[in-house]
Amino acid sequence: MTRPTQDTRSHAAWTPPAGKPPLASRLMRATWRDLPAARHKAGVERGLTVPAADGSPLVTDHYFPRDGGDFPTLLVRSPYGRGVPWSPQYGMLFAEQGFHVVLQSCRGTGGSGGDFHLWRNEAADGLAAVDWLRGQPWFDGRLGTVGPSYLGYVQWALALDPPPELKAMVVQVGLHDPYALFHTDGVLNLETALAVGVGMTYQHRGTGPFIRATLRLKRRLKDIVTARPLRGAHEAALGGDVPWLDDVMTHPDADDPYWRGASAGEAADRPGVPTALVTGWHDALVDQTFAQYARLRASGAEAALLVGPWTHTSALRQGWSEVFAESLAWLRAHLCDDPSELRPTPVRLRTAGADAAWQDLDAWPPTPATTAWYPTADGHLTRHPPTDTAPLAAFRHDPAAPTPSLGGPLLSTAAGARDNAVLESRDDVLTFTGPVLTEPVTLLGAVSARIGASTDTGFADVFSRLCDVDAAGRSTNVCDGLAQVRTPGADPARVSVPMSVTAYRFAAGHRIRWQISAGAHPRYAPNPGTGSSRVEAGEFVPVRVTVHADSALMLPQKED
Numbered sequence: 001m002t003r004p005t006q007d008t009r010s011h012a013a014w015t016p017p018a019g020k021p022p023l024a025s026r027l028m029r030a031t032w033r034d035l036p037a038a039r040h041k042a043g044v045e046r047g048l049t050v051p052a053a054d055g056s057p058l059v060t061d062h063y064f065p066r067d068g069g070d071f072p073t074l075l076v077r078s079p080y081g082r083g084v085p086w087s088p089q090y091g092m093l094f095a096e097q098g099f100h101v102v103l104q105s106c107r108g109t110g111g112s113g114g115d116f117h118l119w120r121n122e123a124a125d126g127l128a129a130v131d132w133l134r135g136q137p138w139f140d141g142r143l144g145t146v147g148p149s150y151l152g153y154v155q156w157a158l159a160l161d162p163p164p165e166l167k168a169m170v171v172q173v174g175l176h177d178p179y180a181l182f183h184t185d186g187v188l189n190l191e192t193a194l195a196v197g198v199g200m201t202y203q204h205r206g207t208g209p210f211i212r213a214t215l216r217l218k219r220r221l222k223d224i225v226t227a228r229p230l231r232g233a234h235e236a237a238l239g240g241d242v243p244w245l246d247d248v249m250t251h252p253d254a255d256d257p258y259w260r261g262a263s264a265g266e267a268a269d270r271p272g273v274p275t276a277l278v279t280g281w282h283d284a285l286v287d288q289t290f291a292q293y294a295r296l297r298a299s300g301a302e303a304a305l306l307v308g309p310w311t312h313t314s315a316l317r318q319g320w321s322e323v324f325a326e327s328l329a330w331l332r333a334h335l336c337d338d339p340s341e342l343r344p345t346p347v348r349l350r351t352a353g354a355d356a357a358w359q360d361l362d363a364w365p366p367t368p369a370t371t372a373w374y375p376t377a378d379g380h381l382t383r384h385p386p387t388d389t390a391p392l393a394a395f396r397h398d399p400a401a402p403t404p405s406l407g408g409p410l411l412s413t414a415a416g417a418r419d420n421a422v423l424e425s426r427d428d429v430l431t432f433t434g435p436v437l438t439e440p441v442t443l444l445g446a447v448s449a450r451i452g453a454s455t456d457t458g459f460a461d462v463f464s465r466l467c468d469v470d471a472a473g474r475s476t477n478v479c480d481g482l483a484q485v486r487t488p489g490a491d492p493a494r495v496s497v498p499m500s501v502t503a504y505r506f507a508a509g510h511r512i513r514w515q516i517s518a519g520a521h522p523r524y525a526p527n528p529g530t531g532s533s534r535v536e537a538g539e540f541v542p543v544r545v546t547v548h549a550d551s552a553l554m555l556p557q558k559e560d
Contacts, residue, residue: 013137014136014137014138016043016064016066017043017045018043019043019044019045019046020043020044021042021043021044021063021087021088021091021092022083022087024083024084024087025083025084025087025088025091025092026088026092028084028085028088028089029088029092029093032093032320032321033321034321035093035320035321035324035325036097036324036325036328038096038097039065039096039097039098040065040066040067040095040096040097040098041065041066041067041096042063042064042065042066042091042092042095042096043063043064043065043066043095044061044062044063044064044087044091044095045061045062045064046061046062046082047059047060047061048060048061048062050104050128050129050132051128051132052107052112052113052114052121052124052125052128053121053124053125053127053128054114054121054124056107056112056113056114057112057113058104058105058106058107058112058113058125058129059082059104059105059110059111059112060102060103060104060105060129061082061087061091061102061103061104062100062101062102062103063087063091063092063094063095063100063101063103064095064100064101064138065095065096065098065099065100070140071098071099071100071138071140072098072099072100072140072142072143072144072167072331072335072336073099073100073101073102073133073138073139073140073142073143073144074090074094074099074100074101074102074143074144074145074146074331075102075104075126075129075130075133075143075144075145075158076090076091076101076102076103076104076145076146076147076151077104077105077106077122077125077126077129077147077151077154078103078104078105078106078109078110078147078150078151078154078204079105079106079109079110079116079150079200079203079204080109080110080150080151080199080200080203080204081105081109081110081203081204081205081206082103082104082105082110083206083207084207085316086103087103089316089320090103090146090147091103093324094146094328094331097328097332098336099144099331099335100138100139102129102133104129105204106121106122106125106154107121107125109200109204110204116200116244117244118178118200118244118248118262119153119157119178119261119262119264120261122153122154122157122158122264123157123158123160123161123264126154126157126158127158127161127163130143130158130163130165130166133165134165141165142165142167142335142336143163143165143166143167143335144166144167144168144169144170144331144334144335145158145166145168145169145170146169146170146172146327146331147170147171147172147174148171148172148173148174148278148315148316149172149173149174149175149285149312150174150175150200151172151174152171152172152173152174152175152176152285153174153175153176153178153264155169155171155174156171156174156176156264156265156267156268156292157264157267159264159267159268159270159272159273159275160264160266160267162267162270162272162273166273167273167274167334167335168273168274168275168276168330168331168333168334168335169273169274169275169276170275170276170278170326170327170330170331171275171276171277171278171289171292172277172278172315172316172323172327173278173279173280173283173285173289173310173312173315173316174277174285174288174289175285175288176263176264176265176267176268176288176291176292177262177263177264177265177288178248178259178262178263179254179259179262179263180263180287180288181196181284181285181288182196182248182249183252183254184481184482184483184524185482185483185484186252186253186254186484187252187461187482187484187524187525187527187534188249188252188524188525188534188535189523189524190225190230190521190522190523190524190525191225191405191410191411191412191522191523192284192410192411192523193245193248193249194217194221194224194225194234194237194522195217195410195411195412196245196411197234197238197242197245198210198213198214198217198237198238200242200244200245201213201238201239201242202214213237213238213239216237217234217237217238220236220237221237221522224237225521225522225525228537228538228539228540229535229536229537229538230249230525230534230535230536230537231246231249231250231535231536232246249535250533250535250536252533252534265291265292265295268292268295268296268299268301269295269298269299270299270301271299271300271301271302272301273301274301274302274303274330274334275292275296275301275302275303275304276303276304276305276306276326276327276330277289277292277293277296277303277304277305277306278305278306278307278308278315278323278326278327279305279306279307279308279310279315280307280308280309280310280311280312280314280315280319281307281308281309281310281352281409281479281502281503282310282311282312282407282408282409282410282415282416282417283310283311283312283315283409283415284311284312284409284410284411284415285312286307286409286500286501287498287500287501289305289307290305290364290501293305293364294364294365297363297364303346304326304330304342304343304346304347304348305346305347305348305349305364306322306323306326306348306349307347307348307349307350307503308322308323308349308350309350309352309356311409311410311413311415311416312409312410312411312415313411313412313413313415314416325341326348328341329341329342329343330342343360344360345360345361345362346361346362346363346364347360347361347362347363347364348360348361349361349503350503351442351503351504351505352417352478352502352503352504352505353468353478353504353505353506353507354440354505354506354507354510355440355505355507356505359503365445365446365501366444366445366556366558368443368444368445368556368557368558368559369556369557369559370554370555370556370557371383371554371555371556371557372385372552372553372554372555373434373512373514373552373553373554373555374386374549374551374552374553375392375393375430375432375514375547375549375551375553376392376432377392377393377549379393379430379431379432379433380432380433380434380435381432381433381434381512381513381514381553382434385552386549386550387549388549388550389452389492389548389549389550390548390549391454391546391547391548391549392546392547392548392549392551393430393546393547394544394545394546394547395427395428395429395430395517395518395544395545396427396428396542396543396544396545397428397460397517397518397519397542397543397544397545398428398540398542399519399526399527399528399529399540399541399542399543400540400542402518402519402521402526403423403426403428403429403463403517403518403519403520403521404423404520404521405520405521405522405523405524406418406420406422406423406477406520407420407477408465408477408479408480408520408523409500410523417476417477417478418476418477419474419475419476420465420467420475420476420477420515421474421475423515423517424475424515426517428517428518429515429516429517430515430516430517430547431467431475431513431514431515431516432513432514432516432553433469433511433512433513433514434511434512434513435511436509436510436511437506437507437508437509437510437511437512438508439508440505440506440507440508441505441506441512441557442504442505442506442557442558443478443502443503443504443505443506443555443556443557443558444502444503444556444558445501445502445556445558446498446499446500446501446556447466447478447479447499447500447501447502447553447554447555447556448481448496448497448498448499448554449464449481449496449497449499449514449551449552449553449554450494450495450496450497450550450551450552450554451464451483451485451494451495451496451497451516451547451551452492452493452494452547452548452549452550452551453485453487453492453493453494453495453545453546453547453548453551454487454490454491454492454493454545454546454548455485455487455543455544455545455546456543456544457529457530457541457543457544458486458487458488458531459484459485459486459527459528459529459530459531459543460484460485460487460518460527460529460543460545461482461483461484461485461518461519461524461527462482462483462485462495462497462516462517462518462545463480463481463482463516463517463518463519463520463524464480464481464482464483464497464499464514464515464516464553465477465478465479465480465499465514465515465516466478466479466480466499466502466512466513466514466515466553466555467512467513467514467515468504468506468510468511468512468513469510469511469512469513470507470509470510471509471510475513475515477515478502478504479499479500479501479502479504480499480500480515480520481497481498481499481500482497482519482520482524483495483496483497483498484527485545492546492548494550502556512555514553516547518543518545526540527543528540528541529541529542529543
C-alpha cells in the first residue's frame with residue numbers, strides 16, 4: 001500500500017453530483033438547535049464501493065459541501081450503518097461546515113462484504129480507506145477522524161500506524177480497549193455485553209430492526225440474566241448465535257491470548273496526531289477516556305478533554321451542542337489552520353453536585369490531597385483511623401437473588417445518578433454515613449476504596465459506591481467500582497477498588513455515604529460463590545461477606 005509523505009496529487013477536476021441527503025436525515029437535521037450556522041449546503045453520493053484490506057467491498061457514502069473549493073476530509077468508519085443518526089449527525093452537519101465526510105460501513109455491516117470482527121480488521125481497513133482517498137479528485141491531503149463509541153475505536157486503530165495525511169482526531173465517548181468494555185477486574189460487564197451485542201447485530205440493519213431487537217432484549221432480559229448457565233441464554237433475544245459475543249463473554253482474563261492485539265491504546269503513547277476527547281461522568285467509557293488523556297499527555301501529544309454531565313447516550317443528544325462545537329473547533333484548528341474557536345485550556349469539565357458549573361483547567365489529573373474516610377461498627381463514616389482490623393459488619397449475598405444494579409455508568413438510558421433508597425434498604429447492602437457537612441467538600445480526581453473483607457466460601461465480589469445524602473435523606477450515587485475478593489483461608493483479603501473519577505461538590509448540610517455490597521446485577525454477572533466460571537456455572541452458593549475495620553474510602557478532596 002502506498003504511503004506518501006506529502007500530497008502529490010494530479011487529479012482531474014471533480015464535479016459534485018446532484019444527490020441530496022436522505023429525507024429522514026434532512027428531517028432529523030432540522031430538529032437540532034443551538035448549533036453553529038451552516039456555511040454550505042450539503043450534498044451526497046451514496047453507495048460507493050471501497051476495497052477493504054482483503055478486497056472485501058465496503059459500502060461508503062460521501063457527503064460534501066456543494067460550493068467549489070478545496071475542503072479537508074473526515075473519515076468516519078462505523079459498524080452501525082450509515083443512516084439515521086449517522087447521516088445527519090456526521091455526514092450532513094460536518095459537510096455544512098466545510099468538510100468532505102466519508103461515512104463507511106465496517107466489514108460485514110451495512111451491506112459491506114466480509115465478516116465483522118470486534119477488532120481484528122479495523123487498523124488495516126482504515127489504512128485501505130485512506131489509500132482509496134488518495135485517488136479521489138476532491139481529496140486535498142488533509143485528513144481528520146471523528147466519531148463516538150466504536151467509531152472512536154476505529155480511530156485509535158488507524159492511529160496505531162497513522163498515515164501522514166492524518167492531522168486530527170476527535171474521539172467522542174470512545175473506547176480503545178475492547179477488553180475493558182466487557183470486563184471489570186475479570187468480571188463480565190453483563191448488561192453492557194448484551195447492549196453491545198444488540199447494537200452491533202441490528203443497528204446497521206436500520207432503525208426498525210434495531211428498535212424491535214432492543215425491545216425484544218428488554219422483554220427477555222430477566223430470563224437471560226438469571227439463566228443457569230448464563231452462556232448462550234442471549235441467543236433467542238439476539239436472533240441466534242453471535243460468535244464474537246460468546247467469545248468475549250467466555251474470556252474474562254485480560255492476559256488470555258484471545259485479547260492479544262485488541263487494545264489500540266498504544267496509539268495514545270505516540271505524540272503524532274492531535275486528539276480531542278469527549279466523555280461524561282456517567283459514560284460507560286469514562287475511565288477509558290481518562291486513560292487515553294493521561295497517555296496522550298505523557299507522550300507529549302497535543303490533546304484536549306471535555307467532560308460533561310452526560311451518560312454514554314446523552315452526550316450525543318442533550319450534550320450535542322457542546323460536543324459538536326468542541327469537535328468542530330478542534331478540526332478547524334488542525335485541518336483549516338483556524339484556531340479561533342479553541343478554548344484556552346486543555347481541560348474543560350462540568351462539575352456535578354452543588355453549584356454545578358463549567359470549569360477550565362490547565363491540567364488533569366489535579367493534585368488534591370487524598371483524604372481517607374473510615375467505616376465504624378455503628379454505620380458511621382469518620383476521619384479517625386481504626387486501631388485494629390476487627391470485623392465491623394457483615395451481610396449475606398445470594399447470587400441467585402443478587403443485589404440489583406441502579407444507575408451509574410451504563411450504555412443504556414438507565415445510566416446516571418439515581419435515588420438509592422430502595423437499594424440501601426436491602427439487607428445485602430451496607431452503608432456508612434459521614435456527619436452533616438458544615439461547609440462544602442469538593443472532590444476532583446480519582447476515587448477509590450481499600451476494603452478488608454473475609455468470606456465463608458472463599459469467592460465474592462465487592463461493589464463500592466460513593467453517594468451524596470441531602471438534607472432530606474435522599475442518597476444519590478456519585479461514582480462506583482467493583483473488584484473480586486478471594487479468601488482462601490479465614491484471614492481477610494485486602495482489595496483495592498478503583499471507583500472512577502469525579503468532579504463533584506458536596507453541599508454544606510449534606511453527608512458523604514459509602515455503600516458496600518457484593519454485586520450489581522445485571523450490570524455485572526453474579527459471582528456463583530464457587531470459583532466456577534460465571535457464564536458456565538449451574539450452581540450458585542450464597543456467601544457471607546464481612547467488612548473489617550481497616551477498610552477506607554479514599555477521596556480526592558480539594559481545598560476551597
